[in-house]
Amino acid sequence: MKTSTYSKIGIEIVMIACTAIIFYPIIMILMISVKTNSEASSSPLSFPSEFVFQNYVDAFQKMNYMNVFTNSVTLTAISTIAGVLLYALAAYGIARAKRWKWLFRSFYLLFIIGQVLPSQTSLPPLIFIMRELHLMNSIPGVSLIIIGGGTSLAILLLCGFINTVPMALEESAKIDGAGPLQIFSKITLRLMVPPIMTLVILNVVAVWNDFMTPLLFLPGKSARTIPLEVFYFKGEYITSWNLLFAALILSMIPLLVVFFFLQRYIISGLMSGAVK
Amino acid sequence: MATSSVQVKNRKQHAIKFKKGTLTYDNFYIYLLMVLPVLILYMVFKIIPSLSSFYFSLTDFNGITTNFTFLGMKNYVNLFQERHFIEAMSNTIYFSILVTVLQNTLGLLAAIGLNQALKSKNILRTVLFSPALINAIVVAYIWSYIFDFNGPLNTVLKKLGFIDEMKTWLGDESFALYGVVIAHVWRFIGYTAVIYLANLQSIPHEVIEASEIDGANSWKRFWRIIFPLLAPSTTINVLLAFSGTMQVFDIIYGLTNGGPGYSTEMMATYIVREITNNQVGYAAAMGIILFFFTLLFNGIVYTFLRKREANYE
Numbered sequence: 001m002k003t004s005t006y007s008k009i010g011i012e013i014v015m016i017a018c019t020a021i022i023f024y025p026i027i028m029i030l031m032i033s034v035k036t037n038s039e040a041s042s043s044p045l046s047f048p049s050e051f052v053f054q055n056y057v058d059a060f061q062k063m064n065y066m067n068v069f070t071n072s073v074t075l076t077a078i079s080t081i082a083g084v085l086l087y088a089l090a091a092y093g094i095a096r097a098k099r100w101k102w103l104f105r106s107f108y109l110l111f112i113i114g115q116v117l118p119s120q121t122s123l124p125p126l127i128f129i130m131r132e133l134h135l136m137n138s139i140p141g142v143s144l145i146i147i148g149g150g151t152s153l154a155i156l157l158l159c160g161f162i163n164t165v166p167m168a169l170e171e172s173a174k175i176d177g178a179g180p181l182q183i184f185s186k187i188t189l190r191l192m193v194p195p196i197m198t199l200v201i202l203n204v205v206a207v208w209n210d211f212m213t214p215l216l217f218l219p220g221k222s223a224r225t226i227p228l229e230v231f232y233f234k235g236e237y238i239t240s241w242n243l244l245f246a247a248l249i250l251s252m253i254p255l256l257v258v259f260f261f262l263q264r265y266i267i268s269g270l271m272s273g274a275v276k
Numbered sequence: 277m278a279t280s281s282v283q284v285k286n287r288k289q290h291a292i293k294f295k296k297g298t299l300t301y302d303n304f305y306i307y308l309l310m311v312l313p314v315l316i317l318y319m320v321f322k323i324i325p326s327l328s329s330f331y332f333s334l335t336d337f338n339g340i341t342t343n344f345t346f347l348g349m350k351n352y353v354n355l356f357q358e359r360h361f362i363e364a365m366s367n368t369i370y371f372s373i374l375v376t377v378l379q380n381t382l383g384l385l386a387a388i389g390l391n392q393a394l395k396s397k398n399i400l401r402t403v404l405f406s407p408a409l410i411n412a413i414v415v416a417y418i419w420s421y422i423f424d425f426n427g428p429l430n431t432v433l434k435k436l437g438f439i440d441e442m443k444t445w446l447g448d449e450s451f452a453l454y455g456v457v458i459a460h461v462w463r464f465i466g467y468t469a470v471i472y473l474a475n476l477q478s479i480p481h482e483v484i485e486a487s488e489i490d491g492a493n494s495w496k497r498f499w500r501i502i503f504p505l506l507a508p509s510t511t512i513n514v515l516l517a518f519s520g521t522m523q524v525f526d527i528i529y530g531l532t533n534g535g536p537g538y539s540t541e542m543m544a545t546y547i548v549r550e551i552t553n554n555q556v557g558y559a560a561a562m563g564i565i566l567f568f569f570t571l572l573f574n575g576i577v578y579t580f581l582r583k584r585e586a587n588y589e
Contacts, residue, residue, distance in 0.1 A: 012396065015389045019400045022465065025418050026407075028428065045428055086314045093310030100304050107311055114322050118523050118570050120547045121563035122325035124556045125332055127339050129325060148321030151314055180306045209411035211526040212544075216551065227411045231530060234417055241421060248414045255409050263402055267470055270408075 033245035040242040052242070059246035062237070067222065068229040069254070071139060075214075075225055076207045079143040083150060084199055088192055090151075091158035092184050096170075108159060114152030122149075123216065130217055137220040145217065146207055154199055161195040162188065201269030208255055226251045326567075332560040339556035351561035361562070364534075364541040369573065371457060371542065372521040378461045379517045380510070383468025390469060391476045401473070404466035412463070416530025419459035420446065449539040452532050456540050460527050468513050475509035476502070504588045511581040518577050522570045543569065 032040050034051045059065075094111075097104040126145065135141025165188065173183050189196075211227040218224060224232070230251050237243050259266055333351055337344040355361050390401055407415065422429050423445035430442040446452050479502065487501050525544040528534060534541035534549070543566045550559035 008393065011389065011392050012394050015392075015394060015400055016396060018386070018389070019403050022407075022462065023403050025422065025462070029418055029421070041426060044426070045431060086317070089310045090314035093307040097304065097307035104307065104311070107315060110323070111314075111318065114318065116567075116571055116574075117322065117326050118544075118563070118566050120523060120525070120544045121329050121567045122322055123547065124337075124339065124551055124560040124563055125325040125328040126321065127551060127556065128337075129320070131340070144317055145321045147314075148317040148319075151318040151322065155314075180303075180310075184310075205409060209409075211411065211413055211529070212548065215529075216548070227413045227526075230411075230417070231413045244417065245421075248417060252410050252414060256406060259406065259409050260402075263405075266409075267401075267405060270467070271471055271474060 029245040029248055032242055033249050035242050037240050037242055040240075044241075055242050055246040056250065059233075059243050059250055062243070063229050063233050063247050063250070064224075065250060068224050068226050071218075071223060072208060072225040072227075072254075075139050075143060075146075076204055078140055079146040079150075079207050080200055080203045082143065083147040083154070083203060084196055086147065087151065087154035087158055087199065088189060088196060089184065091155055091162055092188055094155070095159050095162040096180070096188075108155065111151055111155040114149075115156070119149060119212070127216060135217075137218055137223040139218070139223060142213060142217045145213060146210070150203060150206075153202070157195050157199060158192065161192060165191050195272075197265065198269045198272050201266050205255070205266075205270065226254075329560040329563050332557050333564050334561075335557045337557040337560070338554045339551065340554065344557065347557070351558050352565075354558070355561055355565065360538045360541065361546060363538045364543050364546045365565075365569065367453065367538075367540065368522060368524070368542045368544075368569075371453065371460075371524065372518050372573070374454075374457045375460055375521045376514055376517040378457065379464050379468050380513050382461065382465050383513065384472050384506075386465055386469035387472035387476055390473050401466075401470065405470055406466065407463045408467040410463065412526035413530040415459055415463050416527050419455065419462070420531055423455050446532055447536050449536050452536060452540045456528060456531050459531060460521070460524070463527075464517070468517070471509050471513055471516075472506065475506050479505050507585045507588045511585055514577060514581060515574070519570065519574050522573060523566070 028045070031048055032044060033055055034053060035048045035055075036050070036052050039046075039049060090111075094104045094108050130136050130141065130145070133141070135144070169187055169191075170183050173187055178186070209227060210225075211231065214223075214225045214228045215231070218228065230247060233247050234244055237247075332344075334348060335344040335346055336351075386404060390397055390404075394400065421427050424430075425442060425444045429445060430439070433439045434442060446455050483501060483505070484497065487497050492500065523544050524542050525548065528540055528542050528545050529548070532540040534545050543562065547559050547562045547566065550556075550562065
């Protein structure tokens with residue numbers, strides 16, 4: 001397409017302006033987060049007249065940042081690492097079983113059914129189950145819910161991939177006397193890196209930002225994750241928007257930093273997850 | 277299905293006891309062992325709770341003590357007589373449709389913009405995408421500030437002379453739902469745009485050049501050529517937006533908590549509210565209705581999109 005230089009510049013300006021408007025709320029809270037409380041309420045839209053970084057120190061302490069950050073990291077790490085390993089193992093088992101194929105085929109169908117079950121449908125009894133298993137307020141316990149709930153998408157994604165991997169490599173390893181676990185860990189798992197990365201990214205973003213599961217299963221103060229702490233933070237500091245926004249920024253930073261460095265992988269990971 | 281996992285467990289023990297030396301490539305048990313951990317977690321934390329929701333929905337179970345009584349269909353009868361639950365159902369479907377339409381329109385526009393030969397393309401894409409990574413509670417609080425009585429929206433509108441009196445936007449029953457829609461769409465415009473953009477970039481240049489030679493103007497070219505070729509990404513985006521919003525919870529919980537009145541109450545927020553009130557049997561009945569509700573509406577949307585895609589092929 002041939003477009004004149006003027007219209008090219010015009011489109012560019014329009015796009016930049018639109019993006020700036022969309023991004024403005026984040027700039028806005030960034031500016032308010034360094035204002036004094038009185039300036040934040042008297043002139044919310046102006047550029048800060050002085051930078052009060054003390055807000056961040058206060059927010060950091062008041063939201064018990066190190067504690068909630070550690071909780072979020074632990075929950076995300078356990079559910080992602082353990083989850084992805086177990087999913088990969090199960091997907092391999094389903095795709096490569098030699099005998100009783102109908103059984104593995106029905107496992108597969110059973111796993112896929114979860115795609116149409118809303119998480120809220122399983123919630124009411126799950127509360128009871130978690131209480132009975134004494135897993136309330138336990139981060140590893142909640143990871144089990146997340147792993148169980150993420151099964152459908154993971155199996156769909158991984159089985160779809162394994163079915164495209166030719167058997168030849170595995171066959172030759174078998175002739176060399178390798179067992180299925182060896183073949184899985186030395187060959188197939190390594191070939192599965194792309195869909196596994198997709199799964200890791202999907203899982204990290206979802207678990208890190210998850211609010212409903214921690215709200216119901218991690219109600220104790222010491223087990224709170226970042227989104228949950230942010231939620232309660234507003235109730236306690238309702239009148240100080242500057243402090244709240246410092247807390248919001250602090251809660252956004254970890255994932256946005258990761259995103260900044262890995263954005264190409266994250267965007268393509270979230271996309272190939274969406275396509276499934 | 278619960279029995280099959282028990283059988284599986286027995287087999288596993290059997291395998292370890294008697295066939296330990298024979299866990300080879302062709303052995304059936306090794307594959308069972310591989311599937312087993314996920315199968316157990318999936319059964320215990322997903323399938324069994326979902327299935328027992330059917331049973332608990334027929335009781336007055338409170339989630340704590342097990343001495344509940346069997347009520348039959350009473351919970352369902354009560355639910356459909358409760359005006360607020362009907363309201364939550366209609367809110368949910370209205371919210372889903374509004375978000376799906378808006379998010380896709382704006383996302384597609386952004387994608388078309390990003391598909392031009394811009395110098396700032398990459399940075400714009402990154403910036404537009406970033407709200408999708410912010411958690412819903414943060415998004416909710418940002419927008420609750422924007423809509424606040426002393427917030428920027430009132431300030432700007434008053435300065436420009438659009439309104440005479442400031443108001444608490446989210447306290448207005450006729451506006452609150454649109455406020456939540458705006459916040460939700462804001463979060464996902466970039467995500468939607470990136471999916472459309474990938475599809476746009478896959479359209480071969482020849483197709484567009486050919487239509488140019490045939491004398492199609494850009495309006496015609498978009499609707500007759502480009503838009504039909506975007507059918508795959510449209511399917512993905514519409515399904516993602518629609519099925520995601522049918523179960524919308526956190527942004528509502530953070531922004532309006534279902535209020536004012538029940539004007540932004542959704543099915544998912546209602547369920548969680550009843551769970552925290554220890555009305556677990558009642559919540560389970562809602563969960564079952566939500567299941568059929570999402571199945572029905574997602575099914576309709578999915579069938580429609582598939583048919584549409586097939587027409588274009």
